[in-house]
Amino acid sequence: MARVFNFSAGPSTLPEEVLKQAAEEMLDYKGSGMSVMEMSHRSSWYDEIHKKAAETLREIMNIPDNYKVLFLQGGAHMQFAMVPLNLKKNGRADYLVAGQWGKKAAGEARKFVSVNVVASSEDKTFSYVPKIDKSMLDPNADYFHITTNNTVYGTRLRDKDIVCLDNVPLVADMSSNILSEVYDVSRFGIIYAGAQKNMGPAGVTIVIIREDLIKEVEDIPTMLQYKIHADKDSLYNTPPCYSIYMCGLVFEWIKKKGGVAAIQKINEEKAKLLYDYIDSSNLFKGTVEKYDRSIMNVNFKTGNEELDKKFIKEAAENGLVNLKGYRTVGGMRASIYNAMPVEGVKALVEFMKEFESRNS
Amino acid sequence: MARVFNFSAGPSTLPEEVLKQAAEEMLDYKGSGMSVMEMSHRSSWYDEIHKKAAETLREIMNIPDNYKVLFLQGGAHMQFAMVPLNLKKNGRADYLVAGQWGKKAAGEARKFVSVNVVASSEDKTFSYVPKIDKSMLDPNADYFHITTNNTVYGTRLRDKDIVCLDNVPLVADMSSNILSEVYDVSRFGIIYAGAQKNMGPAGVTIVIIREDLIKEVEDIPTMLQYKIHADKDSLYNTPPCYSIYMCGLVFEWIKKKGGVAAIQKINEEKAKLLYDYIDSSNLFKGTVEKYDRSIMNVNFKTGNEELDKKFIKEAAENGLVNLKGYRTVGGMRASIYNAMPVEGVKALVEFMKEFESRNS
Numbered sequence: 001m002a003r004v005f006n007f008s009a010g011p012s013t014l015p016e017e018v019l020k021q022a023a024e025e026m027l028d029y030k031g032s033g034m035s036v037m038e039m040s041h042r043s044s045w046y047d048e049i050h051k052k053a054a055e056t057l058r059e060i061m062n063i064p065d066n067y068k069v070l071f072l073q074g075g076a077h078m079q080f081a082m083v084p085l086n087l088k089k090n091g092r093a094d095y096l097v098a099g100q101w102g103k104k105a106a107g108e109a110r111k112f113v114s115v116n117v118v119a120s121s122e123d124k125t126f127s128y129v130p131k132i133d134k135s136m137l138d139p140n141a142d143y144f145h146i147t148t149n150n151t152v153y154g155t156r157l158r159d160k161d162i163v164c165l166d167n168v169p170l171v172a173d174m175s176s177n178i179l180s181e182v183y184d185v186s187r188f189g190i191i192y193a194g195a196q197k198n199m200g201p202a203g204v205t206i207v208i209i210r211e212d213l214i215k216e217v218e219d220i221p222t223m224l225q226y227k228i229h230a231d232k233d234s235l236y237n238t239p240p241c242y243s244i245y246m247c248g249l250v251f252e253w254i255k256k257k258g259g260v261a262a263i264q265k266i267n268e269e270k271a272k273l274l275y276d277y278i279d280s281s282n283l284f285k286g287t288v289e290k291y292d293r294s295i296m297n298v299n300f301k302t303g304n305e306e307l308d309k310k311f312i313k314e315a316a317e318n319g320l321v322n323l324k325g326y327r328t329v330g331g332m333r334a335s336i337y338n339a340m341p342v343e344g345v346k347a348l349v350e351f352m353k354e355f356e357s358r359n360s
Numbered sequence: 361m362a363r364v365f366n367f368s369a370g371p372s373t374l375p376e377e378v379l380k381q382a383a384e385e386m387l388d389y390k391g392s393g394m395s396v397m398e399m400s401h402r403s404s405w406y407d408e409i410h411k412k413a414a415e416t417l418r419e420i421m422n423i424p425d426n427y428k429v430l431f432l433q434g435g436a437h438m439q440f441a442m443v444p445l446n447l448k449k450n451g452r453a454d455y456l457v458a459g460q461w462g463k464k465a466a467g468e469a470r471k472f473v474s475v476n477v478v479a480s481s482e483d484k485t486f487s488y489v490p491k492i493d494k495s496m497l498d499p500n501a502d503y504f505h506i507t508t509n510n511t512v513y514g515t516r517l518r519d520k521d522i523v524c525l526d527n528v529p530l531v532a533d534m535s536s537n538i539l540s541e542v543y544d545v546s547r548f549g550i551i552y553a554g555a556q557k558n559m560g561p562a563g564v565t566i567v568i569i570r571e572d573l574i575k576e577v578e579d580i581p582t583m584l585q586y587k588i589h590a591d592k593d594s595l596y597n598t599p600p601c602y603s604i605y606m607c608g609l610v611f612e613w614i615k616k617k618g619g620v621a622a623i624q625k626i627n628e629e630k631a632k633l634l635y636d637y638i639d640s641s642n643l644f645k646g647t648v649e650k651y652d653r654s655i656m657n658v659n660f661k662t663g664n665e666e667l668d669k670k671f672i673k674e675a676a677e678n679g680l681v682n683l684k685g686y687r688t689v690g691g692m693r694a695s696i697y698n699a700m701p702v703e704g705v706k707a708l709v710e711f712m713k714e715f716e717s718r719n720s
Contacts, residue, residue, distance in 0.1 A: 004393030008400040011601060016387065019395050023386035027379050033364030033679065035379050037561040037606070040368040040682055073433035073563065074583050077597040081581035108582055196598055201397040203433065203563040203600030221441035222468055223434050224581070237437040238556055240563030240600065241371060246397070319393065322400055 005344035008322035009151050009297060009335040010176065011196040013344075018249045036245045041238050049241070050234070053248030060251060060259050061178075063185050063208060070207040070226065071234040071244050075194040076101065076175045078224075079205065080108035083171055083190060085220050086227075087143045087213060094118045094141045094168070098129045098157065099150030100328070101173060106145070113142065125329075126153040128289040132163050143169040143189060149177030151197075152326045154299035154333065155292040159183045169213055177296050178206070179254060180338055181264040189213050197296070198338050200247035204240045254338065263338055270336050270345045271295035277349045283307075283356040287331065301331025308332060311355055320348050365704035368682035369511055369657060369695040370536065371556040373704075378609045396605045401598050410595070413608030420611060420619050421538075423545050423568055430567040430586065431594040431604050435554040436461065436535045438584075439565060440468035443531055443550060445580050446587075447503045447573060454478045454501045454528070458489045458517065459510030460688070461533060466505070473502065485689075486513040488649040492523050503529040503549060509537035511557075512686045514659035514693065515652040519543045529573055537656050538566070539614060540698055541624040549573050557656070558698050560606035564599075614698065623698055630696050630705045631655035637709045643667075643716040647691065661691025668692060671715055680708050 006013040029036050032045050039046040054069040063069065072078070083105075084093060093113045095106040097120040106115050116138055119130035129150075137144060144164050149156040156177060164170040169189025178193040185191065190209045196202035207226070214230045222228055228236045257263055275293060278284050278300050287299040302308055308331050312324050325331040336345055366373040389396050392405050399406040414429040423429065432438070443465075444453060453473045455466040457480040466475050476498055479490035489510075497504060504524055509516040516537060524530045529549025538553040545551065550569045556562035567586070574590045582588055588596050617623055635653060638644050638660050647659040662668055668691050672684050685691040696705055 002393060003388060006394050006398055008398065008403070011397060011399055011401060011598065013398050014395065019387050019397075023383045026383035026386070027376065028363060033362060033681070034366050035374065037379075038366055038368065038371055038373050040371060041562065043368070043682070073435075073438075073600075075433075075597050078433075078581070078583045081583060085581070111579065111581070194598065201600070201602040202401065202598045203603055219471065221438070221445070221471070221584070223438045223441060237435050238371065238554065238562045240433075240561070240603070242561040242603070243563055243600070321393070322403070 002319070004319045004321045005340070005347055006321050007334045007336065007340070007348070009197075009326070009333060010194070011202050012335055012337050013339045014200070015250065015253045015339045018246070018253050021249060022246060037242045039241065041235060041241050046241055049245050049248055050239070053244050053251060056248060056251035056255060057206070060254050061185055061208070066211050067185065068209050068211060068214065068230045070209065070229045071239050072205045072207055072229060073203065073240055075202070075205055076173055076192060077108070079173065079192040079207065080105045081112070082224050082226065083143065083145065084109040084112040085224055086215070086217055087169065087171070088113055089142045090140050092116065092138060092141050094138050094144040096130065096132065096144070096146045097122065098155060099126045099147055100152045101150065101175070102145070102147040105147070105173060109145070116141070118144070126150060126155065127287060129155050129157050129292045134163060134165060137163070137165050137168065139165055139168065141168050143171045145171045145173070147173045148183065149174070149294050149296055151176040151297050151335075152329060153288060154294045154297040155288050156294040156296070162187065169210070177294070179260055179263065180267050180296055182260050195243060195247055200250050201243050204243040204247060206247070266342065267295045267336070267338065270340065270342055271298060273342075273345050273349055274298050274334060274336070277352060281352070281356055283360050284352060287329070296335060296337055298334045298336060299325060299329065299331060301325070305330065307359060314355065315348070315351055318351055320351055362679070364679045364681045365700070365707055366681050367694045367696065367700070367708070369557075369686070369693060370554070371562050372695055372697050373699045374560070375610065375613045375699045378606070378613050381609060382606060397602045399601065401595060401601055406601055409601070409605050409608055410599070413604050413611060416608060416611035416615060417566070420614050421545055421568070426571050427545065428569050428571060428574065428590045430569065430589045431599050432565045432567055432589060433563065433600055435562070435565055436533055436552060437468070439533065439552040439567065440465045441472070442584050442586065443503065443505065444469040444472040445584055446575070446577055447529065447531070448473055449502045450500050452476065452498060452501050454498050454504040456490065456492065456504070456506045457482065458515060459486045459507055460512045461510065461535070462505070462507040465507070465533060469505070476501070478504070486510060486515065487647060489515050489517050489652045494523060494525060497523070497525050497528065499525055499528065501528050503531045505531045505533070507533045508543065509534070509654050509656055511536040511657050512689060513648060514654045514657040515648050516654040516656070522547065529570070537654070539620055539623065540627050540656055542620050555603060555607055560610050561603050564603040564607060566607070626702065627655045627696070627698065630700065630702055631658060633702075633705050633709055634658050634694060634696070637712060641712070641716055643720050644712060647689070656695060656697055658694045658696060659685060659689065659691060661685070665690065667719060674715065675708070675711055678711055680711055
């Protein structure tokens with residue numbers, strides 16, 4: 001079978017040329033006589049892969065020198081706990097809750113700190129991103145936590161719309177839109193993201209942390225201390241080497257495409273293709289506020305559950321797979337991450353048109 | 361370059377046929393049109409991979425029905441904390457310390473429980489496994505922790521030599537010899553192992569846990585609770601899917617070889633080839649008590665640091681790589697895990713003979 005267009009929300013499609021390179025290097029990485037999977041994490045072979053992945057990420061995200069890049073495990077879920085455990089000082093934290101993951105992050109943090117939900121869009125099933133102003137934020141909070149893209153509901157918070165206080169570290173879960181559009185890293189205290197959307201295979205979590213936030217926290221599990229991982233350059237214990245290697249290849253791919261700003265332009269075009277058609281359609285409707293629409297996760301529905309099911313089934317038969325919406329939302333969701341080619345989006349729009357003409 | 365014989369202690373060599381299959385399936389897993397890395401962890405494609413990996417492991421390890429098999433993240437280091445955090449009751453635990461990893465495990469546990477070191481072989485740089493009897497064990501300990509194979513120093517604790525109490529859960533770190541020899545799982549409360557020696561790429565940790573030990577522990581990070589992962593069949597959050605897929609392929613490979621008992625026989629033969637030569641050599645000496653010798657990690661030295669260096673360098677030039685001993689031990693270490701073919705061990709012995717004849 002040919003490769004499909006895979007609209008999965010995560011783990012999700014990866015650049016075909018990256019997968020080809022990985023397949024070619026599987027039994028013998030650059031003449032080492034072994035797979036990257038077989039390399040000691042203390043070897044010079046792996047060391048180069050590890051360092052280069054971090055360096056390339058620094059370059060494409062324009063990460064300032066006073067930030068560390070960490071490769072950790074446990075996904076965003078582990079960060080939901082590590083952030084409060086490591087940043088706790090006054091024992092208070094602000095959360096902006098604009099989706100399911102923000103809600104989960106706040107829920108986990110409640111185990112360790114007093115959580116203040118600054119604003120939530122749960123009243124309208126997270127169909128928008130709440131607008132806030134500085135007066136709503138606690139100047140004595142240990143940090144302020146946001147989610148820049150809401151994978152489930154398909155909304156995003158643009159860099160220019162982020163409101164935060166200068167003296168309260170801004171912490172962002174960027175799992176589903178890291179590297180898809182430009183964010184000014186220097187505004188953030190911590191950025192974290194599971195790899196499995198825009199970076200690589202599941203099993204590695206990127207944490208970008210400002211150095212002044214890295215401190216000794218003795219009474220928590222060693223593996224949950226940012227300081228240990230920062231001091232050891234993410235080699236305190238065996239890291240998920242192969243996943244880091246794959247991320248490195250994806251970072252290189254982004255660099256070759258012209259970097260994040262160039263990728264953002266392509267992403268905006270891809271999203272526009274889809275949203276423009278949805279807005280012109282009599283059958284399909286978008287599900288969130290237009291301004292807040294994600295350029296990564298595009299939700300839409302017909303309003304008829306049976307018809308939605310039929311669409312998802314027939315799309316899959318046409319090589320457009322994983323279009324089913326999240327179980328709590330229903331309808332359809334097309335995740336069009338960096339690695340989704342514009343051809344995939346065009347094919348989806350063509351199929352939607354054809355489906356609409358047959359079913360209206 | 362041809363494939364080398366890779367004696368790395370971990371991450372370490374994998375079966376060539378497994379790597380070949382992974383390379384072949386990289387862009388299109390069995391007609392799915394996508395890589396395993398690109399699959400939603402909620403898809404039926406991945407579900408089958410996930411379940412089959414656990415089932416095959418159950419089969420080859422003969423895991424009783426009242427045990428759960430979990431695929432977690434964070435390596436043995438994370439288990440060093442998860443074990444005390446989840447099994448804590450009386451707040452006391454017994455540790456047998458026969459190597460660096462056992463010592464680390466005990467050190468981490470001290471953050472959470474009162475640790476009693478039942479016996480330690482640190483007095484003789486861990487060159488043997490301490491012998492104990494039941495009278496030395498605390499009947500009110502929450503658990504008794506052992507390490508079945510000491511990767512750094514090259515010793516092992518055989519199944520038949522394990523001393524434990526019936527009413528105290530036995531917890532074993534099997535990271536470096538799981539699936540290499542037969543252990544009776546029914547004696548254990550928890551067995552855990554990082555994948556990167558005998559199972560697959562770094563980034564997934566296998567935990568085999570008896571069901572009665574799985575209980576609610578509310579005040580710790582959700583990701584550190586065995587119960588969450590057991591209840592959700594290791595799909596509470598996105599698991600390291602690709603690493604689990606690779607482990608599944610390795611489990612199948614072991615099954616095809618005849619299972620763990622058959623692999624053990626091969627491993628014993630491989631180890632004997634090497635130890636027999638070391639014992640007959642005038643140049644090379646083993647470094648641990650003969651009875652306690654590991655069949656996975658074979659340490660030896662010439663007694664002359666310069667000569668050791670020369671050996672390691674020349675061996676590498678002959679395609680026998682990663683023979684350098686651990687930094688705290690020096691000398692040489694040949695890790696001959698399941699995936700190291702007997703040809704690799706024979707080639708090493710031949711090279712040792714040749715080196716000895718040139719240097720004595």
